[in-house]
Every structure is written in C-alpha cells, then in structure tokens.
Amino acid sequence: MANDLPDRATDLRVLRQDDWDQWYGNLLRAFGGGEESAEERELWHELADFDRSLGVWDGDRCVGSAGAFAFGVTVPGGASVPAAGITMVGVAATHRRRGLLTSMMRRQLDDVRGWGEPLAVLVASEPTIYGRFGYAPATFGVSAEIDTGRVRLSVPDGTDAVRLRYERPVDALDACESVYARTVPSRAGMLARRPGWERVWLLDAESDRGGASPLQCVVAERDGEPTGYARFRVKSQWTDAGHNGQVVLQDLAAVDPATDAALWRFLFGIDLTTSLKVRGRPVDEAWQHQVSDIRRCQLRVRDSLHVRLVEVGAALEARTYQAPVDVVFEVEDEFCRWNEGRWRLTGDAKGASCARTADAADLALSVRELGASYLGGVSLAALAGAGRVRELRQGALAEASVGFGSTVAPWLPHGF
Missing domain, CATH: 3.40.630.30 (Gcn5-related N-acetyltransferase (GNAT))
Structure with a gap:
C-alpha cells in the first residue's frame, strides 16, 4: 500500500x-x-x-x-x-x-x-483523540478507596467453604491463568489472550510499587480445584495513633459468588491495614452491594475499552441479542466508507444476521454509536437522548435498545 x-x-x-x-x-x-x-x-x-x-x-x-x-x-x-x-x-x-x-x-x-x-479496540490515553477514527467508549471501570476500618462486608452462603492459601505469584501462575480462562466467556469485553501474556502480571519492579510490598498472591479453592485468586500489594503506614496500612489490589478473578466474596472478605481483613484501593473493576461487581456503607468506598467511574466496528455486518452478526430485534440502521462512517449505508439486523438470543438492504431506515447513527453500544453497556436510548441516534420509525429505538443490552455490565479486565 x-x-x-x-x-x-x-x-x-x-x-x-x-x-x-x-x-x-x-x-x-x-x-x-x-x-x-x-x-x-x-x-x-x-x-x-x-x-x-x-x-x-x-x-x-x-x-x-x-x-x-x-x-x-x-x-x-x-x-x-x-x-x-x-x-x-x-x-x-x-x-x-x-x-x-x-x-x-x-x-x-x-x-x-x-x-x-471485525473489531478494533483500544484503551485511550486521551479519549478525545480517537473519536474521529470511529472509536467510542463501550466499557467503564470502577475505582475505589474503601475504608475497611469502618466498612463491613456481608457475604453469601457458602463463602466459608472456600479455602484460601498464600502462594508465590510465580508458583500460582498456572492456577491463576486457568481461573481467568474460565471467566473470559462470562462478561462481554473480556480478553482471550495469546500465550505469554500471563507473564505481564508478574512484572514487579520496585519503582512501580509506590512504596508498597512486592506482589503477593492468594489462591482460592474448593474440593482441591482453584476457583479464584487475588494479586495485591500491602503498603505499611503508621501514625501516632497506630497502623494505617493500605491494601492495593492488582487483579482478582473468581468463578462463582462464594469464591468472589471470600477473596474480598480476605482483602478487607488483612492485619494492620485500614483501607483497600482498587482500580478498574466492573461497575456492577457484587462487593458494591455487600458493603455496609457505599459512601465510604469513594467510587469513581472512568471509561475503559473503546470499540470500533471495522466490519459492521460481521460484527453485529457475531453477538446475540437479549430480545428479538429487526431493525434497519442507516450508518455513517466517514473514515471507513465501506461501512456506510443501510444494514438490516435481525437477531435474538440464539443468533443474528446483518446484511445490506435497500429498505427504509429505522434508526440513523454513526459507527461510533454502534461501537459504544456494541457490548451492551451503553444504551442506544441514552445516545438518542444525547442527540447521537435518530429514530426514523416509531418504536425502533426501544426495540434496539432492549435487544442490545446485557444482563451483566461489560468489562475490560486489563489494559494492553
């Protein structure tokens, strides 16, 4: 070229x-x-x-x-x-x-x-840069600094049956990767990685610790099988009144609610610490509904994965829809002209098809709105309210908004 x-x-x-x-x-x-x-x-x-x-x-x-x-x-x-x-x-x-x-x-x-x-995805250093190339934020992450000295965690039945053990991060790597692989299909936005990526989570340069300890790891198991893990650091701090340490979570994964709760309860209860700092967690993660005082968790939400549909038809066919949809999109895409025009999407929870059509359009939008809504975390109705989607057939917006939604929030587990 x-x-x-x-x-x-x-x-x-x-x-x-x-x-x-x-x-x-x-x-x-x-x-x-x-x-x-x-x-x-x-x-x-x-x-x-x-x-x-x-x-x-x-x-x-x-x-x-x-x-x-x-x-x-x-x-x-x-x-x-x-x-x-x-x-x-x-x-x-x-x-x-x-x-x-x-x-x-x-x-x-x-x-x-x-x-x-059919897709291109990125994490934007500056979100204003990539919109003109058709990318839009499609997932969001929650960061928090939880006052574990005051906030208590209620846990579901079965949590006490989960066994936790400390492991050296390098020794637990295979167990952690097996757990991660089991969680990948559970949320839109998660990444299936090539071999070699597991080594990224072991990078532990002292200059990156921010005064905290070397990386630590706890593995959760039930019936001898790993069901979750947490990798974290502990930052020891003392005042005249006593200890004021902080747990800094790097990453956590669990295959079931009881394991998830056991890991969070462990992080809340580490000796000589009074706070837990987390970054980029799912916006609907269970611990937010288990804490005794959400205000003392200091939640902040930030954009995470930006999505760009490279091939509109193939991308929309690749996912399913939580309610039946039959809608014609008039798509604008100035940067990738091959996507422009009318596309009829028909689909439900079993599958979908998307092909070019000469039929009248039901909704008009750009490829950015399709990218934002693609993983089910951004509502087409909300985008319409912002003036970025136009309804051309009455009822089409509600139909598409419900169909594009997701029962769990999409989430990017790590950057790249």
Whole structure:
C-alpha cells in the first residue's frame, strides 16, 4: 500500500526486528520518557507482533508508532470475536500536526479489515483523540478507596467453604491463568489472550510499587480445584495513633459468588491495614452491594475499552441479542466508507444476521454509536437522548435498545 503521508520526507512501514529499540524508544518518549526495567522491555519485545506493528520514519529516525495485538473479545452471548488490540500509539512531539497519526490509523484499519478481524479496540490515553477514527467508549471501570476500618462486608452462603492459601505469584501462575480462562466467556469485553501474556502480571519492579510490598498472591479453592485468586500489594503506614496500612489490589478473578466474596472478605481483613484501593473493576461487581456503607468506598467511574466496528455486518452478526430485534440502521462512517449505508439486523438470543438492504431506515447513527453500544453497556436510548441516534420509525429505538443490552455490565479486565 502506498504511503498517504502529507510530508513526503516521512516513510510509513511495517516494523522490522532491527528497528525495535528506536521504535520503542520513540513510544516511551511520547509517554513522558520514563525508564522501564530490562525485564519489562524484553517482555513487550517478545509480545509484540512485528507484522502487525507500524512505524513512521523521518530519515533514519522513528517519529511514529502503532501496534495491534491479536485478541479474542467476548461479546454478548459469550462468543469470542477476533479483534485488533490497538496499542503503543505515539507520535514524536517534533512531528505533531503533520497527519502522521491519521495516516497510521488509516493504514491500521485497512490492515485490520484485511486480517478478517471485525473489531478494533483500544484503551485511550486521551479519549478525545480517537473519536474521529470511529472509536467510542463501550466499557467503564470502577475505582475505589474503601475504608475497611469502618466498612463491613456481608457475604453469601457458602463463602466459608472456600479455602484460601498464600502462594508465590510465580508458583500460582498456572492456577491463576486457568481461573481467568474460565471467566473470559462470562462478561462481554473480556480478553482471550495469546500465550505469554500471563507473564505481564508478574512484572514487579520496585519503582512501580509506590512504596508498597512486592506482589503477593492468594489462591482460592474448593474440593482441591482453584476457583479464584487475588494479586495485591500491602503498603505499611503508621501514625501516632497506630497502623494505617493500605491494601492495593492488582487483579482478582473468581468463578462463582462464594469464591468472589471470600477473596474480598480476605482483602478487607488483612492485619494492620485500614483501607483497600482498587482500580478498574466492573461497575456492577457484587462487593458494591455487600458493603455496609457505599459512601465510604469513594467510587469513581472512568471509561475503559473503546470499540470500533471495522466490519459492521460481521460484527453485529457475531453477538446475540437479549430480545428479538429487526431493525434497519442507516450508518455513517466517514473514515471507513465501506461501512456506510443501510444494514438490516435481525437477531435474538440464539443468533443474528446483518446484511445490506435497500429498505427504509429505522434508526440513523454513526459507527461510533454502534461501537459504544456494541457490548451492551451503553444504551442506544441514552445516545438518542444525547442527540447521537435518530429514530426514523416509531418504536425502533426501544426495540434496539432492549435487544442490545446485557444482563451483566461489560468489562475490560486489563489494559494492553
């Protein structure tokens, strides 16, 4: 594909092995120039897919980068849909406002379409950047700082039957990965990962701990089988009045409610601590309904996974719908023109079909609204209330909004 760069002195090309150090160095500089441990740098080098990564070069200097991991993203109905996890996007400050980012996004989406992946997803460093390329926030995460000295947790029956044990994080890795794999189909937005990703959760540079302990791990089991885990750090703090330590949760997964409650109860009760800090958890997670005082949990909600439908028809066919839908969308997509036009979606809880049609449109919207609502966490009715979806047939909005919904909130379990 020919370069489409406004400055002909620059060259957009697929990343080569011997260009990695400069390519990655440009990325680190674009994100502030912080240092990384040799272990972390080596791991990202191993995880990178060079054939799916792009660089922009000005002479012999890398001035732009963009990568795309290969994931499976769980969609409503439980299917895992191939998706490009857009990552490592950066442009040198010396080369801003010259169209480099637009050129990389253009080439990247063309490539994703060529790879046969109907979705592209990303975590946005700045949400305002990616809307013009068709991405929209589709999942949200809750962060909290829970006053465990005052807040109590009520737990369901069966919690006491769950056994917990400390394990070294490296020794528990296989058990944790088996649990994670079992949870992937349970929520839209979760990621099925390629081998090697499990090592990311063991990175534990002292500079990243914020004064807390090395990473700790607790594994939950029932009848000798692992059913959950929590990985966390403890930050010891003391005042004249006594201990004031904090538990900092890295990640937690459980295959059933009793295991989930047992892990949260454990985190609430660690000796010499009075608070629990969590980040990016599901917005409907059970502990929020088990605490005695939600106000003392200081909840904050933030956008998480941004979704872009690369192939509208294939993407809408890949998920199911919690109520029957038969609706014609008039889709606008200025960046990927192949998606523009009318699409008839028919589907229910068993499956769906989506094909081009000449029938009159029922709803008019852009590909961004389809991306926002795709995983069931953002209502089409709410988007209509914001003026971003137009109802052209009375009743179509309610029908589509209910159908696109999800019984559990979509969630991105980790960044990339």
